[in-house]
Every structure is written in structure tokens, then in C-alpha cells.
Amino acid sequence: MPKPRKEQVSLDATPYYHCVSRCVRRAFLCGTDISTQQNFEHRRGWLENELLKQAQVFAIDIAAYAIMSNHYHVVLHINKQQADSWSFDDVIERWHALYKGNVLSQRYYVDPNFSQAEKEKLTEYVEVWRERLMNISWFMRRLNEIISRKANEEDGCTGHFWEGRFKSQALLDEQALAACLAYVDLNPIRSNMAKSPETSDYTSAKNRIIKAKSAHAANHPHQQVKGLLVFAGNPKQNMPAGLPFKLTDYLKLLDWTGRIIREDKRGAISKTLPPILQRLNINADNWIEITQTIERNFKGFIGKPDSLNNSLTHFNRQRRSSIQASHSLLS
Template sequence: MPKPRKEQVSLEATPYYHCVSRCVRRAFLCGTVRDTQQNYEHRRGWLEAELLKQAQIFAIDIAAYAIMSNHYHVVLHINKQQADVWSFDEVIERWHSLYKGNALSQRYRLNPTMSQAEKDKLAEYVELWRERLMDISWFMRRLNETISRKANEEDGCTGHFWEGRFKSQALLDEKALAACLAYVDLNPIRAKMAITPESSEYTSAKKRIIKAKASHCANHPKQQSKGLLIFAGNPKQHMPQGLPFKLTDYLELLDWTGRIIRKDKRGAIAKESPPILQRLNINTKNWIELTQTIETNFKGFIGQPESLHNTLTHFNRQRRSCVQPSHSLLA
């Protein structure tokens, strides 16, 4: 039985989560339907645009994404620090850009003069909305509902477009985060939909690479792709919020990994591996295994044995099926 989302998401454990949502009926509802050859490629553009738009409203950053023919992957970062500093009015405006709110909030926007009892009641709603605006379940629900409505309207039908429940994996440490970012960005290459990361349509990899090529200093936060969580550089004492790697190091790692995946023999490993793997202390063979099987080897949590043990203990989990791959691939 699937675990409740509250038993899979904990900011105490990690702010990073890998989420996957798939179309129903195993249909290629975002690409070309094999039987009819009807093309729905434009729906991938819908999804990409809505994903990036929502990230500007929620306190949730997009670290990576790949929109495939019948499913999509996204790595989300819960930005609690951002949500905590939003003012009373800002929370209301953000919520109203997504939903209608309620009678109190609608009246407040027209005329802030209210009784103290009404303000106190509205304050309760505002805190609830603040929580929801940094909740990956609400983020994914809104995203999927928006695309579902548009697709059903286009098809002139009703019913489910996505499977009822999206899959999520908590990324507990740097090793897990790096492996999952590469796993998501290289999805089109593994599926033979593209031969290089920069030719992978509707992915964060292509978006980052295009921007990096046009930048004088690709690693500078202000010269990185807008709408995506920045690569802040290697961990240091005073570090801006962002991914704990240099963008150029990550793109080098992505290119190297993509070349290995495209080789005829799965076990072929290039002699020279990128320095980022040395910093993360990941064996090259383990890295290739991780970036091709991270969904099958791990269920709800991904991380080194110590990180995994602490998190599973926190959630009082008795079954620990992901411990073995953690030891063999991430120790």
C-alpha cells in the first residue's frame, strides 16, 4: 500500500524531491499516438510553460525537469525561507493567482477595512495557504489538473489524464541529488529521443546549456537560466541558496555520462571521469548504474546509508528495501 505523502516528505530530512507523473492507459498523450499517428507534441510545451509559471508563484524551485511522451520528471526544491518572508498580502495575491480564495479574502482585496474577528479568521486562511504554497502535493496537483483540463477540452472528452498519484523520492544528500539531476536530464537520451543533452527538447538540460553558451561567465548566478534553481557552486561557509555544484562541472558530468550511456556496451567506462565525481566520492561504474536505474533501485528515499538510516528512523519505517542499493551504489 502506498505511504501517505506526509510520511514521505519532511523538510527536516531534505528540501529536494524527485517527482514523476504518468499518463493513464499507457497512452502517448503528450507525443505521437502510435496507432493513429496523431501528434500531441505541443502538450509538452504546455507542461513546460505551466511548470515554470507555477514555480514563480509557489515557494518551490525547479532544479531539473524532463517532459517525455507519456510521463514527466521534475526535481523540486522546497524554499521554506522564501515562504516565511512573504507578507500577509503577498500570500493572498499568490493564492488568488491560482485559486479564487474565499469570500473573506476577496472582500479584503477590495477593501482591507475589516473587523478584528474577520482579520483573525483571514489570518488563519493565510497561514494555511502559505503552507500549501510550499507543498509539493499542491504543486503537482495544480500542475496536473491544469494540463488535464486543457487536454480533455482539446480531445472533447472527460476523465483522468494522469495516473491518480504521482511518485516522489526524497533526495537526502549531495550524492543522491547529483545522481537524480543527471538521471532526469538524461531521460531523453536513454529513451533514444535525443543524442545529446543540448538537443533534448523540453528539458532543463537544454534550457541551461543554451543560456550557458550565451553567457560570459556561466557559473555566475545572474547569468544562469531564469526560472530554474541556480547552481551556487561547491559548498562553502557563506553560500547563496542553490544547488551545491558549479554549473560548468555539472554540464561536463552530464556530457560525459551521456556519452557513456550512448555506447553499445553498457559496461564501457571512459578512463577520465569529471572532477565532480571525485569530490562526491562516487565510483564511475556506480555513477552509470545510478543514472540509469535510480527509480528501480530506490523507492521513496535516495541517499547514503547514514542519511537513509536517519530518515527511515525518523519516519519509523520497518521495511528498508532501499538500504542494499544505498550501500552498494552510494556508500
Template sequence: MPKPRKEQICLEATPYYHCVSRCVRKAYLCGIDINTNESYEHRRGWLENELIKQAQIFSIDIAAYAIMSNHYHVVLHINKEVADNWSFDEVIDRWHQLYKGNALSQRFRSGIALSEAEIDKLYEYMELWRERLMDISWFMRRLNEFVSRQANNEDNCTGRFWEGRFKSQALLDEKALAACLAYVDLNPVRACMANTPETSEFTSIKQRAVKAKAAHSSNHPNQQVKSLMPFAGNPKQEMPFGLPFKLTDYLELVELTGRMIRDDKRGSISNTLPSILELLNIEPDNWLKLTTSFESNFKDLVGNPTALGKAIELLDRKRRPNLKNCQTLLT
């Protein structure tokens, strides 16, 4: 039985989560219908645009995404510090960009004076909305609902668009994070939808690669894609906000890995090539396994045995899922 979402999300363990949603019956509802040959590729654009727009309202950063024909992947970072610093007014304004709010919030935004009791009640709602604005379940729920409504209106039908609830994996350490980022960015290459990562449509890696080529200093966070979580550089004690790797190192690694996993170019990564693998102390053979079968190798918790043990304790669980794979691939 699937675990409740509250038992899978724990900010004390990690703020990074890999989420996957699949179309009902794995149908190509965002691609080309194999029966009618009709194209629904434009729906991938709907999803990409709304994903980026929604992240600017929530206190959730996008680390990576890949929108396929019948499913999509996204790596999200919960930014609790930002949400905690929002003012009373800002929380309400953000919530009203997503939903109608309630009678009290609508009157407040209209400038109508509220009584002290009404203000106190509105504060309760505001704190509830603050929690929801950094909640992955609310983020994914709204995103999926938006796309399904658009698609059903276009098809003039009703019913499910997505297959049940989304899948979530907690990324407990830097190795798990790097492997999952590459796994997501390389989805179109593995599916033979693109020859290289930088030519794959509706992905974060294409956005990052295009921006990096035009930037004067591509590793500087201010010269990276504004809508995506920046790469801040190698991990250190006082590292600026962002992913703990250099963008150029990551792009090089993903590009090389993408060429290695194509059907017409089987091979392995040189032991001496990508410095990021040395930094993370990941064996090249293990890296290829991670970036081609990340979902099948791990369940909802992904990390080295130490990080896994800490997360198990925080979540008050008894079993360590996929401990052998965590020891083999991430130690």
C-alpha cells in the same frame, strides 16, 4: 500499500524531492499516437510553460525537469525560508494567482474594510495557504490538473489523463541529488529521443546548456537560467543559495554520461575525467548504474546509510527501504 504523502515529505530530512507523473495506461498523450499517428507534442510545451510559471508563484524551486511523451520528471526544492518571509498580503496575492480564494480574501483584495474577527479568520486562511504554497502535493496536483483539463478540452472528452497519484522520492544527500539530476536530464537520451542532452527538447538541461554557452561567466548564479534553481558551486560552509555543484562540471558530466549510455555508444566513464565524481566520491561504474536505473534501484528515500537512518527516525518508520542499494551505490 502506498504511504500517505505526509509520511514521505520531511523538510528536516531534505528539501529535495524527485517527482514523476505518468499518463494513464502509459499512453502517449503528450507524444505521437501510435494508432492515429496524430501528434500531441504541443502538450509538452503546455506542461513546461505551466511548470515554470507555477514555480514562480509557489515557494518551490525547479532543480531539473524532463517532459517525455507519456510521463514527466521534475526535481523540486522546497524553499521554506522564502515562504516564511512572505507578508500577509503577498501570501493572499500568490494564492489568488492560483485559486479564487474565499469571500474574505476577495473582499480584502477589493479594499473593503474587514472587522477584527474577520481579519483574524483571514489570518488563519493565510497561514493555511502559506503551507500549501510550499507543499509538493499541492504543486503537483495543480500542475497535473491544468494539463489534464487542457487536454480533455482539446479532445472534447472527460476522464483521467494521469495515472493515479505522482511518485515521490526524497533525495537525502548530495550524491543522491546529483545522480537524480543527471537521471532526469538524461531521460530523452535513454529513450532515444535525443542524441545529446543539450539537444533534448522540453528539458532543463537544454535550457542550462544554451544559457551557459551565451554567458560570460556560466558558473555565476546571476548568469544562469532565471526560472531554474542555480548551481552555486562546490559545497562549503557559507555557500550561496543553489545546487552544491559547479554548473560547468555538471554539464560536462551529463554530456559525457549521455554519450556513454546511448545504444550505439556503449562504454564507461574514465576514472580521471569528471571532477564532480571525485568531489562526490562516486565510482564511475556506480554512476552509470545510478543514471540509468535510479527509479528501479530506490523507493521513496534515497541517500547514504547515515542520511537514510536519520530520515527513517524523523519519519518514525521501522524499515530502511533499499538499504543494500544505498550502501552499494551511494556509500
């Protein structure tokens, strides 16, 4: 029996989560349906635009994404600090950008006779909305609902467009985060939809590469892609918010990994490892295995053995999920 979603998320353990949502009834999210030859490529744009737009409202950052033919991947970062910094009015404005709110919130801005007792009652709703605005379930739920409505309208049908539950994996440490970012960004290459990261349409990798080529200082957070969580550099004191890697190092790693995956030859692995692998102390063969099988080898949690052990209390678990894969690939 699947665990409740609230038992799959713990900010005390990690703010990073890999989410996957898949279509049902052989529905096509994007691409061309082989049986009917109908092209749904434009739906990629729907999803990408709504994904990035929604991230501007939620206290949730997009670290990586890849939109495939009948599913999509996204690595989300829950930004609790941002949510806590919002004022009373900020939360209401953001919630109204997504939903209608309620009678009290609609009257709040227009009724000069709005009482203190009503504001105190509205405060209760505001705190609920604040929690929802940093909740990955609410994020995925709204995103999928918007796309399913548009797709069903275009298809002239009703019913479920997505599977009932999206898949979620907690990324417990830097090794897990780096592997999952690459796994998501290289999805089109593994599926033969693209030959390189820079030609992988509707992915975070392509957007980052295009921006990096035109940037004067690619590693500077202000010169990276707006709407995506920035690469803040290698961990250090007083580190700015963002992914704990240098963007240039990550892009080199992505290119190196993509070439090996595409050639499908273990002997093609260079003896010179990219800097990220050296810093994270990940074996090259293990890295290639992880970035091709992360969903199959790891169930709900991804991380080193000690990270899995430390997460048991946070997630109220007794068994260490995927401990064998953790020992063999990330130990």
C-alpha cells in the same frame, strides 16, 4: 498499501524531491501516438510553460525536469525560507494567482469596512495557504489538473488523464541529488528521443546549456537560467542558495554520462572522472548504473546508507528502504 504523502516528505531530512507523473488509459502527453498517428508534441510546451510559471508563485524551485511522451520528471526544492518571508498580503496575492480564495480574501482589498475580527479569521486561512504554497502535493496536483483539463478538452473526452498518485523519492544527500539530476536530464537520451543533452527538447538540461553558452561567466548565479534553481557552486561557508555544485562541472558530467549511455559500452568510461564524481567519491561504474536505474533500484528514498539511517526518525519509518541498492551503489 502506499504511505500517506505527508509521511513521504520531511523538511528536516531534505528539501529535495524527485517526482514523476504518468498518464493513464494509454493517453499521450506529448509525441506521436503510433496507433492513430496523431501528434501531441505541442503539449510539451503546455507543461513546460505551466511548470515554470507555477514555480514563480509557489515557494518551490525547479532543479531539473524532463517532459517525455506519456510522463514527466521533475526535481523539486521546497524553499521554506522563502515562504516564511512572505507577508500577509504576499500570501493572499500568490494564492489568488492560483485560486479564487474565499469570500474574506476577496473582500480584503476592496471593502474599507473590513474589520479586525475578519482579518484575524483571514489570518488562519493565510497560514493554511502559506503551507500549501510550499507543499509538493499541491504543486503537482494543480499542475496535473491544468494539463488534464486542456488535454481532455482537446481529446473531446472526460475522465482521468493522470495516474491517481504521482511518484515521489526523497533525495537525502549530495550523491543522491547529483544522481537524480542527471537521471532526469538524461531521460530523453535513454529513451532514444535525443542524442545529446543539448538536443533534448523540453528539458532543464537544454535550457541550462543554451544559457551557459551565451553567458560571460556561466557559474555566476545571475547568469544562469531564470525560473530554474541555480547552481551555487561547491559547498562552502556563506554559500548562496542553490544546488551545491558548479554548473560547468555538472554540464561536463552530464555530457560524459550521456555519451557513455548512448554508446552503451562500459569500456567507453574514461579513466579521467568528472570533478563532481571525484568530490562525491562515486565509482564510475556505479554512477552509470544509478543514472539509468534510479527509479528501479530506489523506492521512496535515495541516499547513502548513513543518510537512510538518519532519515528513519524524520519519516517515522522502521525499515530502511532500498538499503541494498544504497550499499552497492552509493556506499
